[in-house]
Amino acid sequence: MLGLVLPSTLLQEQSHKLSLLLDLGAMLAREVELDALLSALSSRIAEALRAERATLYLVDDTTNELVSHVTTLPVIGQIRLPAGKGIAGYVAETGEVVNLRDASTDPRFFSEVDRRTGFRSKTMLTAPIRDSRRAIRGVVQVINRADGPFSTEDEAFLLALAAQVAQALEGTTLRPATGSSRGVSLRGPFNHIVGSSEPMRAVYEQIQRAASTDATVLLRGETGVGKGLFARAIHANSKKRAARELVTVDCTTLPPTLIEAELFGHEKGAFTGADRRVIGKVERAHEGTLFLDEVGELAPAVQAKLLRLVQERAFERVGGRSAQHTDVRIVAATHRDLEAMVSRAEFRQDLFYRLRVVEITIPPLRSRGADEVLRLCEHFLAMYARRHGRGDMELTASARRTLGEHDWPGNVRELEHAIERAVVIAPAARIESAHLGLPVTRARSSSEGPALVHGVHLPMGLSLAEVERRYVAATLAHEHGNVTRTAQSLGISRNRLKRKKG
Ligand SMILES: Nc1ncnc2c1ncn2[C@@H]1O[C@H](COP(=O)(O)OP(=O)(O)OP(=O)(O)O)[C@@H](O)[C@H]1O
Numbered sequence: 001m002l003g004l005v006l007p008s009t010l011l012q013e014q015s016h017k018l019s020l021l022l023d024l025g026a027m028l029a030r031e032v033e034l035d036a037l038l039s040a041l042s043s044r045i046a047e048a049l050r051a052e053r054a055t056l057y058l059v060d061d062t063t064n065e066l067v068s069h070v071t072t073l074p075v076i077g078q079i080r081l082p083a084g085k086g087i088a089g090y091v092a093e094t095g096e097v098v099n100l101r102d103a104s105t106d107p108r109f110f111s112e113v114d115r116r117t118g119f120r121s122k123t124m125l126t127a128p129i130r131d132s133r134r135a136i137r138g139v140v141q142v143i144n145r146a147d148g149p150f151s152t153e154d155e156a157f158l159l160a161l162a163a164q165v166a167q168a169l170e171g172t173t174l175r176p177a178t179g180s181s182r183g184v185s186l187r188g189p190f191n192h193i194v195g196s197s198e199p200m201r202a203v204y205e206q207i208q209r210a211a212s213t214d215a216t217v218l219l220r221g222e223t224g225v226g227k228g229l230f231a232r233a234i235h236a237n238s239k240k241r242a243a244r245e246l247v248t249v250d251c252t253t254l255p256p257t258l259i260e261a262e263l264f265g266h267e268k269g270a271f272t273g274a275d276r277r278v279i280g281k282v283e284r285a286h287e288g289t290l291f292l293d294e295v296g297e298l299a300p301a302v303q304a305k306l307l308r309l310v311q312e313r314a315f316e317r318v319g320g321r322s323a324q325h326t327d328v329r330i331v332a333a334t335h336r337d338l339e340a341m342v343s344r345a346e347f348r349q350d351l352f353y354r355l356r357v358v359e360i361t362i363p364p365l366r367s368r369g370a371d372e373v374l375r376l377c378e379h380f381l382a383m384y385a386r387r388h389g390r391g392d393m394e395l396t397a398s399a400r401r402t403l404g405e406h407d408w409p410g411n412v413r414e415l416e417h418a419i420e421r422a423v424v425i426a427p428a429a430r431i432e433s434a435h436l437g438l439p440v441t442r443a444r445s446s447s448e449g450p451a452l453v454h455g456v457h458l459p460m461g462l463s464l465a466e467v468e469r470r471y472v473a474a475t476l477a478h479e480h481g482n483v484t485r486t487a488q489s490l491g492i493s494r495n496r497l498k499r500k501k502g
């Protein structure tokens, strides 16, 4: 008798598949760790294809091995396949889709995997995961369909899914902080950026758009909001430059004379002790990214030289006579009110305009909502509990309340420190409010005046533009990111609001 499939089962299966394709974006927004994401994904794939097991393998950039992410049996642990080994290896090398009725009789079959997993592979469907440049990033493999061999329709579905996985891997800011060339290295967490609130999503979008270009980016935002983190995200997500260096120049730490040499290098004999030619950070960043951190602190003399670099990508080594050229993308960051500095002639206006080709403002933590604060707390709690060898720890209800009520003038950095401190000092696994070292009710110094108006942080000394920006950001957060309602509340058009958001 023919294996007839009931229409209702078929329909159910179709809708399963469709919802999986549609869900991927949402899963990405939720899952922070690469492994968690891929695990969740592979069990959903197995379900959608009625397969016994699904495995996602990714190419490890550093070793060229295929590394598995299996969910169905977590105890098995990771499988590392040498390049070209097994059917997965074959697909990773050739990019072909391979659909087998009996994998175990295929000459390419690598029986070691079955031996380790305890599965007996029979029907098997394997498809490549290709990025937009058609490079193969990994493969996705399903085995043992519940009702006969995999169909050509299954092949198309798996390919479509693989394309989405590739896009997800590519198109996200969620990359490792210390990644190698092509982005995903398989060690450590997928990303260190936590947050899915509306204002943060808007930031991710801007970061992604900026990363795909060579435009100069100015990152703004209060201290501790994550500017350094996002500078790295821009670099890591730039296809062209991610394989090269991200070179950071901290503009706060060095006096002007030294910073010039640090930036541009110097020739032999340029000054006493300069006994050889030294290459500066600008040259080191060639074909990569130059990150000018705290650019608002630069002395006027250095600002002028920087202007030339930003404008023409040209510079001179200290003591040198000829102009050098370099190909760098520039990302700058500051928590300072540059408009006010320009108006006081402390910062060059021409440099300011050159730096803010793309301006991205990272919202303060207090405007991201209490959920996000708690998610960050959980993230740092897990991280520091692991680092300090404290096992599983948890926050008591009172600690959560204190965390939710605090307004975080020091933003994520302040939160990170509060959690680390609590992890270290809490005598047991439960973190109480008192361990956090946060004021229970917020006291402000009287000289600051009424700095908090409905949760907007407006200390004296801000420029009108900055006040406006903060107020707009706070209103937007208050309206949960709803642009129409925010525009209505501010009495301006949506377009004008979008321009203000930058
Ligand atoms: N969204 C986030 N998810 C996880 N960690 C974060 C996030 N934002 C910031 N951090 C962490 O918070 C700390 C402060 O971030 P970072 O140094 O990037 O801030 P910053 O804006 O550069 O501050 P400053 O202006 O003081 O230099 C870092 O340890 C960073 O890793």
Ligand SMILES: [Mg+2]
Residues within 6 Å of the ligand: 227, 228, 293
């Ligand atoms: Mg910083």
